[in-house]
Amino acid sequence: MGPSARGKRVENVLDSLPEPLWSEDFAVLLGFKKSALGPRKDVSQGDELVRKTMLELYFDRNSKEHEIQQDLIWSRFCALYLPALVDRFLDPWTATDGSYIEKDASAREDYQLFNPWLRMLVMVQHNPYLGKYLRSRKPVSSGNQHLTRVLGQRLSHVAARWDREIRKPASDHQEYYKGAAADVVQLLSTLLTTFVSSRDSDKILPANTRKKLLPFLSGWRDLFYDPTMARGDEQVSLGDVCFRTVIQLSSERDKRPQVHQYILKVKKHLKGWDQCGLPTCAATGDMKACGRCHTVKYCGSDHQTLHWKWLSGPHKEMCFMTEF
């Protein structure tokens, strides 16, 4: 398929997309299920550039939805497809289609790390179901590989080359690699946060991988971290994520309270344990988890009942029993 046919195909699919997008649309696009609307909607293996482009368009369209709608989509997507998503990232597609990904060794290596499945993992990284999945003791991931370890190892493979691209002045690829590195390091940081106080953090990310990654991450931090810059949560800067991740990787006790607070916040949020699940209640401390989904806690059964049918984001729409 030539580039113009690809463009036409993307256009066709977008034209016929239902609004708003739903979790199943993402599952079809990522190849986890067949479209019930006919094969025209399925992106076959090999059309990875189409998949990549369409995923960005889906994200763009979805970002215009209300926050609650987005929460519903990601929660349902994670509850249903998280094991499949992690598996697909761990065993990514190998190009045999004569595309640039097959022909170019660097592109092939990049694709192992920076692919649509990683983009999706980054998108759902703060969803409580991901936290639940990571804490799960059931062997739900492909061949018992550990996501954090694989992510760290793949990054350490490409880090030197990405570093050259990022530092090359006036390089066409600089922005691309900066964005890719920001995505990968941010996900790595979130995954590490889940285990931040765990004694087996070395098993999660072996010491030699940490050692290989640290010089690159500190280099990118020194290049791009600007503490005076105002930052929103949405803005992912390579400098920011490297600043945090260097602290996590070097396990030096950090004296800057904002870093410690950030790590604590993400950790609690990933567990869904920040505070009582009822949006208007600020209770913390001793709470009981929802027995069905285990992604949210309540100060008491009255707030659990209220939240179940809460008008702006009823929990019953996000509550799923999962195999993990």
Ligand SMILES: [Zn+2]
């Ligand atoms: Zn409460």
Ligand SMILES: [Zn+2]
């Ligand atoms: Zn629940």
